[in-house]
Amino acid sequence: xxxxxxxxxxxxxxxxxxWLLAYPAKAAEVVVYSARIEQLIxxxxxxxxxxxxxxxxxxxxxxxxxxxxxxxxxxNTPADMLITADAGNLWAAAxxxxxxxxxxxxxxxxxxxxxxDPHNEWFGLSIRARTLVYNTQKVKPSExxxxxxxxDPKWNKRLCLRxxxxxxxxxxxxxxxxxHGEAEAERVVKGWVAxxxxxxxxxxxxxxxxxxxxxxxxxxxxxxxYGRLMKKDPNLPLAVFWPxxxxxxxxxxxxxxxxxxxxxxxxxxxxLLEFLSSDKAQxxxxxxxxEYPANPKIAADPFVAAWGSxxxxxxxxxxxxxxxxxxxxxxxxxxxx
Amino acid sequence: MVSWRLVPFLAAALVLAPVxxxxxxxxxxxxxxxxxxxxxxxxxxxxxxxxxxxxxxxxTAFLGIxxxxxxxxxxxxxxxxxxxxxLLPLAMPxxxxxxxxxxxxxFTGPIQTTLRSWSNADLSWFPDIRSRLGVIIVMTLAxxxxxxxxxxxxxxxxxxxxxxxxxxxxLTRQQGFFRVVLPMARPWIAGGVMLVLMETLADFGTxxxxxxxxxxxxxxxxxxxxFSLHAASQLASLLIIIVxxxxxxxxxxRLRMRYAENKRSQRAQRIRLIGWHNWLVVGFIMSVLFFAFxxxxxxxxIWAIQSFTQDFDVARYLEFLWHSLxxxxxxxxxxxxxxxxxxxxxxxYPSPTTRYAVRAATIGYALPGTVLAIGVYVPIxxxxxxxxxxxxxxxxxxxxxxxxxxLITMLIAYLIxxxxxxxxxxxxxxxxxxxxxDEAAMSLGLHGWAMIRKVHVPILxxxxxxxTTLVFVDVMKEMPITLMTRPFGWDTLAVRIFEMTSxxxxxxxxxxxxxxxxxxxxxxxxxxRQTEK
Numbered sequence: 001x002x003x004x005x006x007x008x009x010x011x012x013x014x015x016x017x018x019w020l021l022a023y024p025a026k027a028a029e030v031v032v033y034s035a036r037i038e039q040l041i042x043x044x045x046x047x048x049x050x051x052x053x054x055x056x057x058x059x060x061x062x063x064x065x066x067x068x069x070x071x072x073x074x075x076n077t078p079a080d081m082l083i084t085a086d087a088g089n090l091w092a093a094a095x096x097x098x099x100x101x102x103x104x105x106x107x108x109x110x111x112x113x114x115x116x117d118p119h120n121e122w123f124g125l126s127i128r129a130r131t132l133v134y135n136t137q138k139v140k141p142s143e144x145x146x147x148x149x150x151x152d153p154k155w156n157k158r159l160c161l162r163x164x165x166x167x168x169x170x171x172x173x174x175x176x177x178x179x180h181g182e183a184e185a186e187r188v189v190k191g192w193v194a195x196x197x198x199x200x201x202x203x204x205x206x207x208x209x210x211x212x213x214x215x216x217x218x219x220x221x222x223x224x225x226y227g228r229l230m231k232k233d234p235n236l237p238l239a240v241f242w243p244x245x246x247x248x249x250x251x252x253x254x255x256x257x258x259x260x261x262x263x264x265x266x267x268x269x270x271x272l273l274e275f276l277s278s279d280k281a282q283x284x285x286x287x288x289x290x291e292y293p294a295n296p297k298i299a300a301d302p303f304v305a306a307w308g309s310x311x312x313x314x315x316x317x318x319x320x321x322x323x324x325x326x327x328x329x330x331x332x333x334x335x336x337x
Numbered sequence: 338m339v340s341w342r343l344v345p346f347l348a349a350a351l352v353l354a355p356v357x358x359x360x361x362x363x364x365x366x367x368x369x370x371x372x373x374x375x376x377x378x379x380x381x382x383x384x385x386x387x388x389x390x391x392x393x394x395x396x397t398a399f400l401g402i403x404x405x406x407x408x409x410x411x412x413x414x415x416x417x418x419x420x421x422x423x424l425l426p427l428a429m430p431x432x433x434x435x436x437x438x439x440x441x442x443x444f445t446g447p448i449q450t451t452l453r454s455w456s457n458a459d460l461s462w463f464p465d466i467r468s469r470l471g472v473i474i475v476m477t478l479a480x481x482x483x484x485x486x487x488x489x490x491x492x493x494x495x496x497x498x499x500x501x502x503x504x505x506x507x508l509t510r511q512q513g514f515f516r517v518v519l520p521m522a523r524p525w526i527a528g529g530v531m532l533v534l535m536e537t538l539a540d541f542g543t544x545x546x547x548x549x550x551x552x553x554x555x556x557x558x559x560x561x562x563x564f565s566l567h568a569a570s571q572l573a574s575l576l577i578i579i580v581x582x583x584x585x586x587x588x589x590x591r592l593r594m595r596y597a598e599n600k601r602s603q604r605a606q607r608i609r610l611i612g613w614h615n616w617l618v619v620g621f622i623m624s625v626l627f628f629a630f631x632x633x634x635x636x637x638x639i640w641a642i643q644s645f646t647q648d649f650d651v652a653r654y655l656e657f658l659w660h661s662l663x664x665x666x667x668x669x670x671x672x673x674x675x676x677x678x679x680x681x682x683x684x685x686y687p688s689p690t691t692r693y694a695v696r697a698a699t700i701g702y703a704l705p706g707t708v709l710a711i712g713v714y715v716p717i718x719x720x721x722x723x724x725x726x727x728x729x730x731x732x733x734x735x736x737x738x739x740x741x742x743x744l745i746t747m748l749i750a751y752l753i754x755x756x757x758x759x760x761x762x763x764x765x766x767x768x769x770x771x772x773x774x775d776e777a778a779m780s781l782g783l784h785g786w787a788m789i790r791k792v793h794v795p796i797l798x799x800x801x802x803x804x805t806t807l808v809f810v811d812v813m814k815e816m817p818i819t820l821m822t823r824p825f826g827w828d829t830l831a832v833r834i835f836e837m838t839s840x841x842x843x844x845x846x847x848x849x850x851x852x853x854x855x856x857x858x859x860x861x862x863x864x865x866r867q868t869e870k
Contacts, residue, residue: 037836061820064561072718203841209445332377
């Protein structure tokens with residue numbers, strides 16, 4: 001039993017020490033809840049601390065869990081800032097009154113209007129473009145045109161899609177509902193489902209691999225997944241196509257942030273938010289994941305820029321949140337799993 | 338000293354608090370989502386869930402019982418090695434087995450790719466791994482050790498003796514197995530199967546890899562995609578009710594039976610297998626081990642080596658490892674302690690209410706992780722809010738969070754989730770201590786603690802080891818609760834896996850996954866080899 005006793009003592013000491021460590025809340029410190037993973041936020045936080053001396057403490061989790069956690073903690077929350085990897089969840093956080101408006105000249109000039117909340121509760125920090133990627137051996141770019149065109153029977157058994165459970169697809173369908181209305185969007189999604197070469201896949205990388213291996217000819221992915229795969233194997237027969245250039249433009253989502261309603265270090269948190277939108281951090285923020293900077297004055301990483309420039313859909317991303325539930329229901333009805 | 342009678346009720350209350358949080362939303366209006374689900378995906382979700390549960394139960398029961406029987410009763414080359422090696426898959430998180438299986442056997446995997454390059458032919462005959470059968474096989478391989486471990490405990494303590502008695506009464510070995518041995522091992526096997534069922538129903542990670550939609554998928558969808566925690570809670574409540582009914586039924590069956598111990602030191606000689614029987618059994622065991630452990634671990638190692646240069650920081654990995662090990666150790670110790678107290682309480686005061694309280698305390702294992710995590714978090718956050726209000730009002734101290742963000746929250750949450758895991762093995766062994774054993778001990782002048790130490794502990798030891806190992810490994814693999822309740826900076830290996838997989842970087846997740854599997858081997862080798870001696 002001696003092993004157990006030792007364990008017990010150790011445990012007690014540990015628990016007590018962490019209890020004690022937990023509560024002296026320091027002043028010059030910003031606490032961040034982030035659904036954007038550690039590798040994609042830490043470099044910017046380090047740069048911020050280096051410049052201002054303000055420390056950044058963070059924890060990562062799924063968006064939904066972080067929102068629920070903020071809600072449960074209420075005004076007792078230690079969090080000052082919420083970062084997500086999509087707009088829908090920021091919209092939901094604003095709906096649940098978890099965020100507070102920020103009035104900042106810096107943010108308003110750095111971030112284009114369609115990438116931030118009209119009530120200034122959240123701001124996009126990088127752009128995630130959802131576009132078409134095709135197999136260069138099986139598809140001529142001239143065959144491709146729009147998202148909607150993928151519903152055409154000529155793509156029968158040639159399309160691969162990621163699961164409808166991913167928020168990127170939900171936002172995309174939300175955008176189509178905003179553009180064309182629900183009935184037309186449903187027709188398109190039904191067409192996609194009818195054209196599938198295989199059951200929807202669990203992530204974008206897998207979808208790209210299926211296209212490269214020839215199971216299907218074209219898929220719909222966020223560009224950085226394509227970038228990652230091409231960095232690993234530049235010889236893959238894959239290429240990017242920018243759809244809807246004659247019409248609404250490429251669907252973009254954001255990774256963004258807002259200040260929590262009960263933030264105790266609001267000033268420092270706003271400083272961090274402004275820093276993230278500035279030229280000092282924008283390249284870091286976007287390039288670390290091969291995304292596009294949200295600040296239009298900043299150029300994308302050369303590797304990313306080589307895929308060409310494109311017109312982006314300028315629908316305000318609030319719509320992606322507002323129409324998300326409708327989009328999910330629509331995809332369920334269309335049998336998109 | 339706290340009255341033992343209260344322990345099960347306290348434990349049940351602890352579990353029922355989060356369950357209450359979830360069930361309380363049952364009457365809130367979210368009808369449009371319900372109607373939508375009923376009209377669209379619900380029928381398919383239910384059939385999917387039912388088939389999955391049935392398939393995994395049958396699969397794990399078959400593998401678990403047969404492997405346990407072979408290693409407990411027969412003698413064949415490598416038996417003592419296999420008997421603990423068969424536990425190794427326990428260290429593999431099911432979602433890891435799943436993504437490795439897809440990586441290997443799917444259209445883009447090396448096997449199909451190689452076949453295509455050879456023959457250039459149509460591969461439509463190749464079974465699709467992303468199918469119902471695929472999920473069932475993967476989950477069976479990941480979960481069979483629960484049944485194996487518990488069934489083996491049962492067979493070791495009764496096994497061959499009862500078979501000998503059955504044979505002396507004129508039954509063949511086969512008849513004896515099905516009519517005597519198996520029924521006598523029922524509480525253990527049922528316990529293992531219950532754990533498997535709960536884990537299967539609660540699973541989200543594995544089915545997500547397969548894009549196989551189950552009831553739990555619908556819960557997450559309602560919550561994360563349709564932003565309706567109400568609808569999600571209502572769906573989760575339904576799940577709780579279903580599991581509770583199964584638990585109560587199992588309890589009812591169990592009440593009618595008594596199980597006595599057969600001292601292990603008097604264990605009969607093992608039956609030596611002859612000729613090709615040896616190779617049949619060894620081949621069977623080897624193939625299970627190959628697919629459930631060797632193959633996935635090898636693939637993980639290959640990926641880990643490929644991504645090694647990009648993501649390896651010795652200091653950080655040592656930190657992850659230390660966090661994983663210390664959390665799992667603490668949680669395993671703490672959980673087993675509570676469960677032992679609980680099981681004793683039932684023994685001393687065996688009223689039906691106490692029994693149901695105990696079973697209620699095990700329900701936490703059946704809830705999808707994130708749902709339970711938020712269920713645990715809400716009352717704790719509320720309590721914390723009250724506390725800090727109190728300090729602010731009466732002492733003018735701004736305390737901030739007192740309980741949240743400490744390890745205490747984590748341990749309570751783990752306790753709530755994993756009580757079932759330590760309950761079934763410990764309760765199983767407790768059944769072996771009959772009242773006549775107690776009476777005999779008392780007639781020899783042993784009472785109270787002395788009796789527990791000298792009589793009970795030696796019998797309970799195997800159950801406690803089993804329980805500790807299971808909780809230890811389960812906590813290490815656990816993701817949602819760890820993510821939500823960990824103090825700042827307390828990242829574990831599972832958190833690292835989450836970081837990688839949430840951006841779809843499965844291959845990058847291999848390094849933390851391999852480390853996790855290796856760390857999980859520690860308790861398995863430590864405890865299980867001990868019980869082998």
